[in-house]
Amino acid sequence: MTTDPDLLSNARSERVRSVRSLGRRAVRERQRLFVVEGPQGVRELLSYAGSVARDLYLTPSAAERHADIVGLAEQAGVRVRPCTDEVLAAMTDTPHPQGMIAVAAPVDVPLAEALAAVGDGFVAVLTNVRDPGNAGTVLRAADAFGASAVLVSDASVDIYNPKVVRSTVGSLFHLPVSVGTPVAELLAACQAAGLRILAADGSGTTSLPDADLSVPHAWVMGNEAWGLEPEVRDLCDDVVSIPIVRAESLNLAMAATVCLHASSSRMLLP
Known part of the structure; x- marks a missing residue:
């Protein structure tokens, strides 16, 4: 491990501005870097994908509290850069980044590898999921319930958006994630791989308890506001709705969590 002997204390330095600029998608795509905030996310990055980590910025107090993370950085050969609270806050879009952030290279994989x-x-x-918090929560639920991969269409939010990364709480580094494929091409690849395509949509005539989840399958989730377009539903093998007792509907993240849990219960859990 190479450790900077000097505490970074100038919140207006070029290095600070460079890290801060990774909050913009265009910069992330150009530099092929993104930011991971907070001890839990950084710990999972270093534990599961340490080879893509580039720099760890943390305050002296955070280094004392999280010696295990410093140790993981050392094992991965990641450069540790001590800094002040003001510098750390200036690097991110959150007022309290919990004492540390890491800069890393992308972790997504080609669609064929994910499948x-x-x-x-x-x-x-x-498909067309635009809200960062929703995307991150679905990814976290997919991780929690044992999904093999998450496939993100080209029309969806950037998975390296800081809000997405934060809301995954490290799950981004636990399972294969593929990005950037048009929806029709993505679903065709799933079918070619032998997956049954299930649209999760309130218009579905198949109720979730009656859906066939005993075979390899893909849950297709739509936009937060308008759901799945008719042409996307037409590409699916079945359209499945979640039975609801009283509420008007479930939001995307809740619906995805329910569907993924159902798949886990049918396919993976005893």
Whole structure:
């Protein structure tokens, strides 16, 4: 590990501005870098994808509290850069980044590689999902319930948006994630891989308890406001609705969590 001997204390320095600029998608795509905030996210990055980590910025007090993370950085050969609270705050769009951030290279994989990992399992497909918190929560739910991969269409939010990364709480580094494929091409690839395509949509005539989740399948999730377009539903093998007792509807993240849990219960859990 190479450690800077000097505490970074100038919140207006070029280095600080450079890290801060990664909050913009165009900069992230050009530099092929993104930011991971907070101890939990950084710990998961270093534990599961340490080879893509580039720099760890943290305050002296955070270094004392999280010696295990410093140790993981050391094992991964990541440069540790001590800094003040003011510098850390200036690097991010959150007032309290919990004492540390890491800069890392992208972790997404090609679509074929993500599908190759499915086997007898299931995947989550995000089409036109624009809200960062929703996208991150779906990814976290997919991780929690044992999905083999998450496939994100080209029309969806950037998974390296800081809000997406924060809301995954490290799950971004736990399972294959593919990005950037047009929806029709994405669904065709899923079908070619032998997956049954299930649209999660309130208009579905198949109720979730009656859906066939015993075979490898893909859950297709739509936009927060308008759901799935008719042409996308037409590409799916079945359209599945979640039975609701009283509420008018479930939001995207809640609906995805329910569907992914159902798949987990049918396919993976005893």
